Structure formats: C-alpha cells, structure tokens
Amino acid sequence: MEKELLNYEEIERILTRITYEILEKNKGTEDICLIGIVTGGVYLAERIRKKIKENEGLNVPMGILDISFYRDDINIKGKKKEIKPTNIPFQIDGKKVVLVDDVLYTGRSTRAAMDALMDFGRPAEIQLAVLIDRGHRELPIMANYTGKYIPTARNEKIKVYLKEISGKDSVVLITQ
Amino acid sequence: MKDLVGIKEISRQEIEEILNTARAFKEVLTRDIKKVPTLRGKTAINLFFEPSTRTRTSFELAEKRLSLDVLNFSVSTSSVVKGETLYDTLKTIESYNVDYIVIRHSASGAAKFVADNTPACVINAGDGTNEHPTQALLDAFSIVEVKGKLDGLKIAIVGDIIHSRVARSNLYLLSKFDTEITFVGPPTLLPSDVPSNVSISYDLKKGIKDADVVMLLRIQLERQKGAFIPSLKEYFHVWGLKGDAFSYLKKDAIVMHPGPMNRGVEISSEIADSPRSIILRQVTNGIATRMAVIYLLTRREV
Amino acid sequence: MKIIIHNAWVVDPFTDKEGVASITVEEGIITKIQWGKKEKGEKKHKKNSSNILEINAHGLYIFPGLIDMHAHLREPGFEHKETIRTGTKAAISGGFTTICCMANTNPVNDNPEVTYYILAKAREEGCCDVYPIGAITKGLKGEELSEMAMLREAGCVAFSDDGMPVTNSLIMKRALEYSKAIGSPIISHCEDLALSEGGVMNEGKMSFLLGLKGIPREAEEVMVARDILLSKYTKAPIHIAHVSTKGAIELIKRAKEENLPVTAETCPHYFTLTEKAVDGYKTDAKVNPPLRTEEDMEAIKEALKEDILDVIATDHAPHHEGEKKVPFQEAANGISGLETALSLSLKLVKDGILNLRQLIEKLTVNPAKILKISKKGLKENSEADFIIVDLGYKWKVNKKDFASLGKNTPFDGWNLEGKVLYTFKGKKFFDMSGEKN
Numbered sequence: 001m002e003k004e005l006l007n008y009e010e011i012e013r014i015l016t017r018i019t020y021e022i023l024e025k026n027k028g029t030e031d032i033c034l035i036g037i038v039t040g041g042v043y044l045a046e047r048i049r050k051k052i053k054e055n056e057g058l059n060v061p062m063g064i065l066d067i068s069f070y071r072d073d074i075n076i077k078g079k080k081k082e083i084k085p086t087n088i089p090f091q092i093d094g095k096k097v098v099l100v101d102d103v104l105y106t107g108r109s110t111r112a113a114m115d116a117l118m119d120f121g122r123p124a125e126i127q128l129a130v131l132i133d134r135g136h137r138e139l140p141i142m143a144n145y146t147g148k149y150i151p152t153a154r155n156e157k158i159k160v161y162l163k164e165i166s167g168k169d170s171v172v173l174i175t176q
Numbered sequence: 177m178k179d180l181v182g183i184k185e186i187s188r189q190e191i192e193e194i195l196n197t198a199r200a201f202k203e204v205l206t207r208d209i210k211k212v213p214t215l216r217g218k219t220a221i222n223l224f225f226e227p228s229t230r231t232r233t234s235f236e237l238a239e240k241r242l243s244l245d246v247l248n249f250s251v252s253t254s255s256v257v258k259g260e261t262l263y264d265t266l267k268t269i270e271s272y273n274v275d276y277i278v279i280r281h282s283a284s285g286a287a288k289f290v291a292d293n294t295p296a297c298v299i300n301a302g303d304g305t306n307e308h309p310t311q312a313l314l315d316a317f318s319i320v321e322v323k324g325k326l327d328g329l330k331i332a333i334v335g336d337i338i339h340s341r342v343a344r345s346n347l348y349l350l351s352k353f354d355t356e357i358t359f360v361g362p363p364t365l366l367p368s369d370v371p372s373n374v375s376i377s378y379d380l381k382k383g384i385k386d387a388d389v390v391m392l393l394r395i396q397l398e399r400q401k402g403a404f405i406p407s408l409k410e411y412f413h414v415w416g417l418k419g420d421a422f423s424y425l426k427k428d429a430i431v432m433h434p435g436p437m438n439r440g441v442e443i444s445s446e447i448a449d450s451p452r453s454i455i456l457r458q459v460t461n462g463i464a465t466r467m468a469v470i471y472l473l474t475r476r477e478v
Numbered sequence: 479m480k481i482i483i484h485n486a487w488v489v490d491p492f493t494d495k496e497g498v499a500s501i502t503v504e505e506g507i508i509t510k511i512q513w514g515k516k517e518k519g520e521k522k523h524k525k526n527s528s529n530i531l532e533i534n535a536h537g538l539y540i541f542p543g544l545i546d547m548h549a550h551l552r553e554p555g556f557e558h559k560e561t562i563r564t565g566t567k568a569a570i571s572g573g574f575t576t577i578c579c580m581a582n583t584n585p586v587n588d589n590p591e592v593t594y595y596i597l598a599k600a601r602e603e604g605c606c607d608v609y610p611i612g613a614i615t616k617g618l619k620g621e622e623l624s625e626m627a628m629l630r631e632a633g634c635v636a637f638s639d640d641g642m643p644v645t646n647s648l649i650m651k652r653a654l655e656y657s658k659a660i661g662s663p664i665i666s667h668c669e670d671l672a673l674s675e676g677g678v679m680n681e682g683k684m685s686f687l688l689g690l691k692g693i694p695r696e697a698e699e700v701m702v703a704r705d706i707l708l709s710k711y712t713k714a715p716i717h718i719a720h721v722s723t724k725g726a727i728e729l730i731k732r733a734k735e736e737n738l739p740v741t742a743e744t745c746p747h748y749f750t751l752t753e754k755a756v757d758g759y760k761t762d763a764k765v766n767p768p769l770r771t772e773e774d775m776e777a778i779k780e781a782l783k784e785d786i787l788d789v790i791a792t793d794h795a796p797h798h799e800g801e802k803k804v805p806f807q808e809a810a811n812g813i814s815g816l817e818t819a820l821s822l823s824l825k826l827v828k829d830g831i832l833n834l835r836q837l838i839e840k841l842t843v844n845p846a847k848i849l850k851i852s853k854k855g856l857k858e859n860s861e862a863d864f865i866i867v868d869l870g871y872k873w874k875v876n877k878k879d880f881a882s883l884g885k886n887t888p889f890d891g892w893n894l895e896g897k898v899l900y901t902f903k904g905k906k907f908f909d910m911s912g913e914k915n
C-alpha cells in the first residue's frame with residue numbers, strides 16, 4: 001500500500017525553510033559548503049544551493065559524496081554496484097560542511113559520510129540536513145535541519161521521488 | 177562474481193560495471209588520503225609463482241588502499257616449497273583464512289584451477305600465455321578515458337601475440353564490444369588461425385595506419401631462444417614503433433604498452449615520451465581498476 | 479564347473495563363423511559348440527543347478543576375448559598409477575582377455591629380467607593374458623638397441639619406445655632391420671619432438687584461445703612419413719601407434735596401396751572426442767598425441783571403415799589423481815581406457831560406420847596377426863577365451879567404479895550403450911551382469 005506523505009509544493013516549502021535555517025544558524029554563507037550524499041541528497045543539495053543563490057546572490061561550494069566505500073554493512077547487504085565518483089572540488093578544512101541526505105534512518109549512512117569527509121580534511125563543523133527523518137536510529141546521530149519527522153514501522157519503506165531522476169517530486173510511504 | 181579468472185569468462189555488462197567502479201576508485205586515488213576502509217578486516221594474498229614487481233606492486237597498492245591485510249608469497253621466498261603441487265600450496269593458504277587470492281603462475285589455466293578449488297575470491301594476475309584480465313580492464317579503462325568509448329574503435333595489437341596473455345585478454349575484451357582488431361607482427365609471433373573479427377598484418381605501417389589505438393606488446397627476451405625472430409635489432413627495424421609513424425598514424429591515435437617497455441625494441445623514446453603515449457596513465461589506472469575488481473568480487477560461503 | 483550358454487549370437491573372425499550357437503565350457507575348455515537355435519527359452523539369464531550354470535544368452539553376443547595391443551600397466555615402478563593386478567582386472571571388465579603392455583616402466587622393459595618379472599606377476603596376480611612389449615632402445619634413450627632377440631625369447635611380442643620416440647633415423651632404420659630377424663614388429667609412436675616441444679594440446683585456434691602451446695598435426699605426420707619410408711627401405715613391418723590425424727591416415731593409405739608392411743591403430747578417444755574436450759583445462763582429456771579436430775575425427779572413422787586403420791587399441795594410460803589435479807600444462811598425458819573402449823567402439827557399429835564383424839576384427843584377429851599371438855577363437859577343445867556382450871545395455875560411466883587405479887577418463891558421467899556381461903578366460907569366469915544367481 002502506498003501513501004503520499006509529501007507532494008511537490010510541500011517539498012519545495014520544506015527546502016526553502018531548511019535553506020533559511022542554514023543561513024540563520026550559520027549567520028550567512030561564510031565558510032559554508034554543501035555536500036550531497038549520492039543519490040537523492042545530491043539533487044536536494046543542488047536545490048538548496050540554488051535557493052541560497054536566490055537569497056544571497058552567491059554560489060556556495062558544493063560537492064557530491066558516494067559513501068559506498070565507507071559502509072559497514074557490505075557483508076550483510078552486499079556491495080553496491082553503481083557507484084558515482086565522489087566529487088568534492090574544494091578544500092573542506094575549516095569549512096562548515098552541510099551534509100544533505102534524503103532520508104535519515106539508522107544513522108549509518110551519516111556515519112559513513114562523516115568518516116569519508118574526515119578523509120578529505122578537517123572541517124570546522126559538520127551539519128546534517130535531511131528531507132525525512134523516519135526514526136529507528138542505531139547510532140547517536142541527529143539532524144540539524146529536518147524537513148519532516150515521520151514515525152514509521154521497520155517494515156515500512158519511504159520512497160523519495162525527485163524530478164531530476166523520476167520526473168516528479170513526491171515522498172511516499174509503502175506498507176507491505 | 178566470485179573470481180576474475182579471465183575476460184573470457186565475464187560478460188560485457190560485468191566489464192562495464194568494473195570500469196564504472198574503477199572511475200569511482202580513480203577519484204579516491206586523487207585524495208590526500210588515498211585509502212578507504214571498505215574491506216577492513218579481510219585478507220588478501222599475492223601468490224606470485226613468476227616474478228613481477230610491477231604487477232605485484234600494483235595489486236598490493238590496490239589491496240592496501242581498500243584496507244585489506246596483505247600477505248605476499250612468492251617463489252623466491254621459502255613460503256612456496258619447491259616440488260609442492262599448486263593444490264597443496266592452495267590448501268595451506270586456505271588454512272590462513274584468506275579472502276582474496278591474487279595469483280600469477282606460469283601455467284595457462286592455473287588461475288581457473290585455483291578458483292575451482294577454493295571458496296576464496298581468485299584474481300588472475302597472469303596465467304601462462306592464457307590471460308591477464310586486469311591488464312585488459314585497465315587498458316579498456318584508459319581507452320575509454322581518452323576516447324570516451326570502445327564501440328566503433330579500430331585497435332592494432334603489435335608484437336609477440338602468440339606468447340602474450342595481455343593480447344589474449346585484450347582480444348576477449350575488445351571482442352565483447354564492437355571493435356575491429358588487427359594483429360601486427362612477424363609471422364612467427366602471430367597465431368596462424370584467428371577469430372573472425374581479427375585481421376592479421378605482417379606490415380607495421382599497413383597494420384596501424386587506420387588504428388585509433390595502437391597497443392604494443394613486450395618482446396620477451398627469454399623467448400628469443402626459440403628462433404622466433406633473428407634479433408631485437410631487426411625486430412625494432414621492422415616492427416618497432418618509431419618517429420616516422422607520426423606521419424601516417426591517425427591524428428588522434430593513442431599508443432599503449434603494458435610495461436615494462438623496451439625502448440629501442442618495441443618503441444622509440446620519441447613515441448614513448450610523446451603526448452600520444454598514454455603509458456603512464458595506464459599505470460595509475462591499473463591500481464584503480466584492480467581496486468574495482470577486488471571490491472566487486474564476493475567470496476563463496478561454505 | 480560346467481557352464482552352458484544357450485542361443486548367443488556368435489561373431490568369431492578367427493574361425494570366420496557367425497551365427498546362433500550354444501557353447502559348453504568345462505574346466506576352462508570349450509567342450510561343445512552347437513550351431514543353430516535351440517528351443518530352450520528360459521526367461522532368466524542363468525540358472526544354477528547341481529554345479530551346472532546355464533546362461534540364456536538369447537539376444538546377447540559372443541565375441542572372442544578382446545586383445546588390446548597398446549596398454550600401460552605401470553608395473554614395475556609406478557604402482558601408485560596401476561598394477562598388473564588392477565590393470566588386468568580393468569581389462570577383464572572391459573572385455574579384454576589379452577593385453578600388451580608398453581615398456582615405459584621403471585626399470586624400463588629393455589632386458590629379459592623385467593619381461594620375466596612382468597610375466598610372473600601376470601601369472602600370479604593377473605586376470606588375463608599379458609604380453610609385454612620390449613623397448614627398442616636401452617632405457618628408451620634412442621641411442622643403443624636393446625637386446626631384442628633375448629627380449630623376444632623372454633616373451634615380448636613387439637618393440638616400442640612409445641612415448642619416447644626414436645628421433646634418430648639411423649637408429650630407427652637399424653631397429654627395423656634387426657626386428658626382421660626376430661620376427662616381431664616395431665610399434666612407432668610418431669612424434670617429431672622438436673615440432674611438438676612444450677605442446678600440450680592440438681595446435682590451432684583453440685590452443686591459441688586457451689593460451690596453451692599446441693602440437694601441430696605435422697609433428698605426427700612427419701614421423702609417420704619417415705617411418706613408412708624406413709619400412710619401405712628395410713622391408714621390415716612397422717605398426718603406427720595411436721593415429722590421430724587425417725594427414726597420417728593419408729600417408730598410411732598410400733603405404734598400403736604400395737603394399738608396404740605397414741599397419742596402424744587408433745584409440746577410442748580419437749574417434750569419439752575432439753580438442754573441444756580440453757576446453758576449461760580438462761586434464762582428463764590431455765593425451766599424446768592430442769585430441770584433434772572434427773575433420774581428423776571424421777577421417778579416422780572413415781579410415782577404420784576402409785581398413786586403413788587395422789586395430790583399435792586403448793593406449794590405456796592410468797595415472798594417479800594427483801598427476802591430473804594440476805594446471806593443464808603440468809598434467810600427465812593419458813586416458814584410463816580399458817573399461818570404456820568396447821562401448822565407445824560399439825558406437826561405430828550403431829552409427830553404421832563399421833559392421834559388427836569388422837569392429838571385432840579390429841579388436842581381436844587383427845592385433846593377434848600383427849603381433850603373431852596364437853589365438854584360436856571359438857573352437858571345441860580349445861581354451862575358453864571369449865566374452866558375452868549385451869549390445870543394448872545402457873549404462874553410465876562412473877570412474878569411481880573403475881577396476882583400474884587410474885580414474886583419469888574424460889568420459890566420466892557419459893551414457894554409453896553396450897557392455898560386457900561375462901568374460902571367460904580359461905578357468906576364470908567373470909560375471910559382470912549384476913544378476914543374482
């Protein structure tokens with residue numbers, strides 16, 4: 001069974017809100033950079049970057065990060081075969097890195113992303129922005145910017161459709 | 177996929193998967209910290225029955241950059257006992273609980289033999305005159321980097337084809353794409369009977385003038401005794417790639433060599449050091465490609 | 479014990495007889511052959527009553543015991559591969575009551591002591607007749623002739639350096655000349671060692687693709703040509719072992735047309751398999767000469783039909799598992815062939831290439847003639863030396879069931895048709911029918 005949780009307008013509103021929150025918390029754009037986690041996080045980060053540009057008139061640096069090589073579950077879930085090369089074309093030392101992901105769940109992806117970032121340098125701060133927080137954390141990780149908190153059951157699935165890949169914006173809850 | 181025994185045994189799709197993954201690893205190699213924790217806690221063994229510092233170093237770097245624990249066994253150390261059969265050596269190694277076995281052996285089919293007899297992942301680092309699959313993969317990766325694709329390309333492979341595992345692996349790989357292959361060299365070093373997508377040329381100029389890619393093979397000095405060619409000097413004179421080739425090669429043709437190259441035998445310095453040569457790029461790509469292969473293999477659970 | 483076999487179809491090239499007959503065997507001697515069908519249709523194959531065993535062989539065939547003129551028994555010296563006991567047991571289960579063993583033992587059978595040893599062992603532990611083949615040259619080195627006359631006296635029926643062919647044409651010429659006086663033929667394994675050096679399979683596209691060094695057909699043909707010329711030169715008989723190529727057949731054909739004393743054999747694997755069998759580095763299909771191409775295989779079948787090839791021999795070459803469980807180029811050459819040879823050969827009859835009589839000739843009377851082994855066939859008052867075969871019997875090869883110690887067969891798991899049910903060899907009677915008394 002599928003149930004739509006967010007539609008296009010709602011997602012847009014949430015991203016606008018998160019953009020303001022980022023700017024407010026960091027008192028502007030200084031030293032900020034965005035890093036989207038492959039795949040959904042990349043498009044969300046790109047949209048946030050556009051919104052920052054609309055507001056502040058400048059492009060903050062943005063990178064993309066594939067966390068496959070840092071996962072702790074490849075023995076359990078197998079290896080991901082489609083890997084996007086990571087691309088962080090700037091120094092992250094001393095930067096305030098805002099990691100962007102679509103869904104925050106166990107926290108393991110975020111852990112992997114943070115480990116990966118540490119291999120790139122020593123950021124001043126790492127913040128986390130997510131579209132959906134569905135609970136069930138297995139690690140002590142919390143988002144700084146949460147689009148929507150959606151309590152779910154373990155056997156349910158959250159699917160995020162973004163127009164860059166799926167041609168539409170929508171978040172649905174799938175119940176078996 | 178449990179093993180990479182040969183290109184013969186894998187599909188086009190699997191090749192593309194390896195090349196894609198290699199792209200991701202190539203980025204890792206540009207970082208300050210060129211190491212990822214992916215395979216932490218697992219063990220690889222480099223089992224080299226033939227000496228090859230280059231290939232072993234490339235594999236070892238690939239393994240270490242994936243955070244594998246690495247053991248090196250080679251014939252020169254006492255670890256491989258003389259007279260012990262490959263099967264016995266394998267069983268000994270298995271008792272160390274290794275996850276990856278990289279094997280270089282002088283017998284064709286040795287990698288398959290090992291793969292068939294162990295649950296560990298086996299990677300062929302060259303077996304006799306059969307295959308050297310990671311070399312063909314890194315060659316393909318390098319070609320795609322420069323040319324953007326493999327389909328539609330004309331590739332000339334020049335040199336000692338019959339004794340070359342690199343030539344065979346490249347033949348298998350390129351044959352899985354829409355390519356035209358020409359073997360070039362003296363008749364004593366070319367096979368008499370070739371697959372239908374391959375043509376043969378005993379004339380260097382005719383063989384390579386339309387090629388998009390010219391792959392040179394190493395002339396192995398130890399094979400000289402079979403009277404395959406009269407001398408290295410004569411080989412260079414007739415089939416060595418020299419400066420005059422600039423006048424007839426296609427403008428964007430690239431030159432490759434699996435290394436180590438013999439300057440003045442297969443290639444002149446003028447060509448080797450020219451911008452057409454992508455020989456050094458092949459070396460870097462070797463590590464990324466081998467990381468990709470190791471990453472994609474999965475041990476058989478017993 | 480008295481054994482009566484009722485209503486079998488007998489094919490005996492020795493006596494040139496074929497037809498339904500009932501045969502009585504007492505104490506290892508054929509006491510009675512009654513031609514014509516008897517009305518005694520028992521349903522069961524056999525019936526045991528008061529020391530008389532009756533076998534209703536209606537629908538079954540009787541052939542003289544098969545003769546394998548080319549086998550390797552490995553004893554003395556390589557008893558881990560095969561012994562005379564296990565090798566002759568394998569022969570019996572394959573329908574062979576006479577086998578000739580090659581000289582490449584350790585020590586080499588190049589002196590009468592070794593010949594006596596083999597014969598004594600065969601008498602004590604063997605199940606069938608064993609005729610040794612002596613070495614042409616001492617130690618198979620190709621340098622000095624062995625003591626061929628004394629070897630002949632000791633019991634050798636032919637001379638061959640088999641796997642270590644005589645490369646020196648002068649030595650080969652002398653051997654041929656000398657063998658004429660002795661009256662036993664030279665058997666030649668034809669291989670130009672320089673052309674075949676390092677080779678492990680047939681040379682061609684397949685060997686290139688597998689990265690294995692090939693053995694060209696010419697390596698065999700060059701030597702077939704040489705040996706035919708030397709036979710012509712010396713007027714001495716020569717027998718060409720295990721022919722594997724079309725070109726060799728053409729040379730032998732021409733020699734026969736010239737009425738030269740040239741005979742030749744092939745083996746079941748050469749008319750059953752091609753080089754494709756080695757794909758995947760299957761060491762059990764590694765033999766010397768190597769398995770060739772479809773074209774060669776067809777030529778061999780045709781040559782059997784035209785009697786250019788006189789004999790089917792097994793080249794039974796048993797090896798220990800460890801000698802095949804290695805990378806292909808390191809693996810030993812050879813197939814353990816005694817227990818599959820008849821069934822594989824019967825396929826030639828089923829496929830209409832040979833008639834039954836012709837096939838049995840190549841497995842009995844022809845090798846006996848070449849080697850001058852006196853065999854009488856099925857005759858009253860002579861030794862029982864025959865087999866009962868069910869041509870329609872379907873079975874699956876399982877190398878684990880081999881009597882031979884050599885489990886090296888490329889036919890493991892094959893479904894074959896035709897099987898020996900009973901072998902009679904003098905007083906020895908072997909029941910392989912699997913039926914209960």
Ligand SMILES: [Zn+2]
Binds near residue numbers: 640719
């Ligand atoms: Zn032989």
Ligand SMILES: [Zn+2]
Binds near residue numbers: 549640641
């Ligand atoms: Zn033999």
